[in-house]
Amino acid sequence: MIRLRKICAGLFLLGSLSAHAQSFTLKEAVDYAIVHHVQVKNSQIDLQNASAKINEIRAIGLPQVNAGLSYGNSLILQRVFIPANLFNPAAKPDELIAAKFGVTNSGQSSVSLSQLVFDGTYLLGLKASEVYKDLSVKSLTQSKQQVAENVTKAYYGILVNEKRLSILQLNVGRLDTLLKETKALNAQGFVEKIDVQRLEVQANNLRTELENIYRLQELSYSLLKFQMAYPIQEPLRLSETLEKIELSQSLLIDQDIPFNYGNRIEYSILKTQENLAELDLKSIKAGYMPRLVAGANYGYNAGANSFGDLVSRTWFDNATISFSLQIPIFDGFSKKYKAIQSANNLQKVRQSYDLLKSSIDLQRSQSAISLKNALESLKEQKANLDLANEISRVSRVKYTQGVGSNLEVLNAETSIKESQANYFTALYNALIAKVELAKSNGTLYSEQ
Template sequence: MIRLRKIYAGLFLLCSVSANAQSFSLKDAVDYAIVHHVQVKNSQIDLQNAGAKINEIKAMGLPQVNASLALTNNVIMQRMFIPAKIFNPAAAEGELIAAKFGVENSGFSSVGINQLVFDGSYLLGLKASQVYKDLSIKTLTQSKQQVAENVTKAYYGILVNEKRLSILQANVGRLDTLLKESKALNAQGFVEKIDVQRLEVQANNLRTELENVYRLQELSYSLLKFQMGYPMETPIRLAETLEQIELSHRLLEDQDLPFNYGNRIEYSILKTQENLAELDLKSIKAGYLPRVLLAGNYGYNAGANALGDLFSKQWFDNAAITLSIQIPIFDGFSKKYKALQSANNLQKVRQSYDLLKSSIDLQRSQSIISLKNALESLKEQKANLDLANEISRVTRVKYTQGVGSNLEVLNAETSIKESQGNYFTALYNALIAKVELAKSNGTLYSE
């Protein structure tokens, strides 16, 4: 009894804490996870990086302005070799003079601007960056769907355990009542002591199971918090009950309607990957086109033998405008083989459509069959549980009236325990099958 009081005290404490905790419906829990889960946050950062990548590529097409300032001291002046006859007609033929040209100190400053006029690869890069951002958006959606799936399964697990706890508590109470009555009958000589001991063993086993499920429920709450990105130390409670969840064959009514593969985020991501592969191939081919660049430069320079004179003497300006056209002629077939690889990658992506469609069809078929089987199993296990409860009721009545045996009661309690275990397993399997069906149809989570 002390052990049982500890269990009830723990359950009472759990209920008291939950009463003061924030309440979450399933939708609330999913919405919270979409905002706070690290997986979603990281995907959002990837989306921000995709936007920054677009601006980075755009910046390559904007004017590039640079300024420079250089001061040079020619510690050892470089000499130029010139024929001696230029300065001395009497010099021998072939004689050279090592003459110094230039000044010991020189200065140079300039401002230059470069503008990309035309580059086919750049234009395609801009398109590819937009597609890459679209891919990041879809990857974010995929992360949200995965988080929604995990939260839903964890939420359902808690609801099933709550129902199991309530039934186990009723079982313990019923068996304790029967044990108390048996002890009274034993004291009057109507029941053997071994019958009381058998009931005590059964009651102890039931209390142990109740403790295990209680601990499992604590773990289930921790799992839900983890899947939501919720603080582990903060209490939480559920706003919905198991009875509010639809579990019927009506879930299967729309399965014969035409299915749109675009509902699946995996298919949408593959379409985006195909667009990226196409743009990659076009970008490589655009490398055969000329590049046109425009550059302008304006600067000053000066020279002096003494460093101090460099800043006092006049600086002379200079300016230049350059239009250059870069025409690729031969690159050793580098772009040819790059294009071949890119074309092969594009073919691989396009060939993946049939495989993905087959995989989706298989998942949908499996999820439909699994849900049908789970619902049928749940129906059968519910009937078995009702039957076991009725048998237990009858055997207890017979036992208290002295026309039944203690073994019949114990066997009936064992049957109830087994039926309850089978029922809750079937119930959880049906809930998971419901989630898997929604996932295979692409309707588990939508923004």
């Protein structure tokens, strides 16, 4: 009894904390996780990087402006050998003079501008970066769907355990009442001591099971908080109940309608990957086209034998404009083999469609069959549980009237316990099958 009081006190404390805790419906729990989960946040960062990548590639086609300032000091001027008779007609024809040319100090400043006029790979690269951003958007959606799936399963697990806890508490109360009655009958000499002991063993086992489910419920709440990225130390409670969750054959109505594979994010991602592979192949082939770049440069330069003269003397300006046309002629077949690899990668992506479609069809079929089986099992286990409860009621009535045995009552209680365990297992399996069916149909999570 002391242990039972501790359990009840723990349940009461949990309920008191829950009363002051933030309440979540399933949708609110999923929405909270979508905002706070690290997996989603990292996908959002990847999307930001994809947007930045587009601007990075776009910047290549914008004017490129650079400025520079240089200073040089020739510690030892290089000598140039020239015929001596250029300066002295009397010099011998083969006589040379080692003359210094240049100045000790030199300076130069310039501003240059370059503009990409045409480059086929640039245009395709810009388009590919936009497709890559689309891939990042879809990867973000996939992360949200995975988080939604995990939160939903954890949420359902708590609801099932809550129902199990409430029924186990009723079982403990019913068995305690029967135990008190049996002890009274034993004190009056109507039943044997062993009948009391059998009930005590049954009651102890039931309390132990209640403790285990209580601890399991604490773990289930921790799991849900983890999946939601909710602070583990903060209390949390659920505002939905099992009665609000639809579990019927109507969930299978749409299974015979032609399925749109585009509803599955995996298929949509594969389509984007195909677009990227196509652009990669086109970009390699565009490498055979000429590349035209325009440029302009304006600057000043000066020279002097002393640094002071370099600063004070006039600097002379200069300017140039240029056009550079680069025509690829032969690259050792480098682009040819790159194109072969890219074409093979594109073929692999296209061949993956049939495999992915078959995989999706199999998942939809399996999930539909699993849900059907789970609903049938749930129906049967509910009938078994109702029957076990009725048998227990009749056995207790017979026992209290002196026409039934204690063993009959214990067997009925054991049957109830087994039926309840089977029922809750079937209930949880049905809920998980419901999630898997929605996942296979691509309807588990929608941002609408």
